[in-house]
Amino acid sequence: MFVFFCPHCGENREEEEFGYGGEAFIPRPSAPETLDDDAWGDYLFMRKNPKGWHWEMWSHNTGCRKFFVVKRNTATNAIAGSWTLSDGRKAYDAEGGAT
């Protein structure tokens, strides 16, 4: 059972209140109509699935209903922190994006 800190509600809440939102910060292609099927398929379906630190989104389904960013270690389930999307983007970029 995770306990997440929701950056919008400012409180630690139980996992049951949240929903998983998948990998964070996947850039949407700026001109999707020019992509071939492989590139579009990669954008839609291919995920990093790392063993180790992973930037992912969670949504506070039964609370504020907002998405936020969590940095979680997929091997140990340690959580490094949670941020709003914009603050999370800064933290993500500060460590050089994808790790």
Add this chain to the structure above:
Amino acid sequence: MSEPVMRSPLHSFGLASQARQIDDSCGVWANEIPYLGYISLRGDGRDQTFVTAASNALGVPLPLQSCTLSSSNDLKVLWLSPDEWMIVAAPGQANALRSCLQQALAGVRSQVVDNSGGYTKIFLGGSKALDVLRHVSVYDFESLQPNRVVGTTFGKSSAYVFRQGDGYRLIVRRSFADYIWRYLARAATPYGFGIANAAPG
């Protein structure tokens, strides 16, 4: 065609006819507080123009701190998310309040919607009310302060909960009112579950 009438989502339980004075015979007392006005207000909490206009129209300051509420005699303003508030008004006041808000917020990026048909309010009190909440939800209600409101999980559904007086108030979606009422009643049965009359506010 006759005029449409509002019917409480818990109408079929016949709560009014079972209601009695709160005494020591039951550990948990509950009832529905039906027909209140619910207005959904959306806007940017960091936009000073919006906050000032909304606060003036409501007559109480818009709560900007997360999970807090502000109240006056006849309405409560609940913080739901950084850009969403719920205003709970006395029966029959929703329409006037909605147009008052819409006028005050004309030209400001915002949304005011009368959602009165979409929610209902449940009073939960008695010496074992906290135990029932512990059974049905994951939130630590013991630490819930009187000026705070939390949205949290209730079984398969969710509710907004705050303290008032010596009890709790739950604001639940109409479509889940039936489910949540049965859920509370089942959790409360071992402690004795009574239908309270004249649920305060």
